[in-house]
């Protein structure tokens with residue numbers, strides 16, 4: 001019951017971007033994919049989703065199903081993918097857009113069961129409040145929530161989220177990450193989320209995998225994996241770690257932040273006046 005990615009190589013033209021990545025995601029687990037801009041996170045996620053093709057290695061599910069060899073409709077019953085960018089250009093209302101997630105399951109017409117999935121997904125993402133607006137009229141964050149609802153309506157076994165919270169305000173960031181966390185656990189889904197916020201990754205994921213220049217350089221629970229050395233290597237930033245309610249948290253150290261940690265320079269409250277042979281307090 002595992003998504004296995006073995007020695008995966010993916011490139012654009014002759015340029016390799018994912019360079020032999022190996023990782024696994026078990027059912028019920030949410031894995032955070034971390035790494036600097038351009039490290040290969042989206043490329044890896046799109047390859048699992050069947051959008052990019054790998055040149056070497058393998059992607060298997062449940063001990064042997066080669067995901068890259070599945071017909072598109074069969075793949076869509078297993079894998080749901082939420083892209084980084086919005087791109088909702090069809091003249092559909094919200095409900096119809098979420099219903100697109102059910103197309104692998106019905107023939108010409110959706111059944112009651114399909115609508116049940118649509119309504120449940122809309123409720124989870126707070127979309128029922130938005131009524132029957134056209135998706136082209138939604139804000140960036142509302143559109144992002146429609147895409148996530150569409151992926152959940154798909155009732156996948158593998159859920160791939162590429163920076164799903166980048167356009168969301170803090171309320172919906174937390175709601176979306178909580179939903180991703182809950183859905184992977186409750187529905188026994190293998191979840192992968194590319195995410196930039198190290199603190200949210202620590203809060204919501206079971207495990208983090210760091211990609212660095214297309215290679216996996218760390219893999220494990222955030223509290224075990226995060227270290228100032230690793231973060232310096234990946235992002236070139238000096239950080240300090242702390243614990244908050246049992247979660248590891250990362251604090252970048254700027255010149256300014258370091259200044260606050262230093263004791264104030266010693267300033268005597270009085271000045272000796274040797275000429276007069278005694279000490280006087282300064283006013």
Ligand SMILES: Nc1ncnc2c1ncn2[C@@H]1O[C@H](COP(=O)(O)OP(=O)(O)OP(=O)(O)O)[C@@H](O)[C@H]1O
Pocket residue numbers: 012017035036037038039040041042043044
């Ligand atoms: N369609 C493409 N054609 C050519 N090169 C691409 C394409 N998409 C991505 N790349 C290159 O592949 C590398 C990895 O990009 P990718 O989008 O996978 O990184 P990422 O880790 O998701 O980055 P970010 O954090 O900025 O989203 C980058 O150098 C990028 O320029």
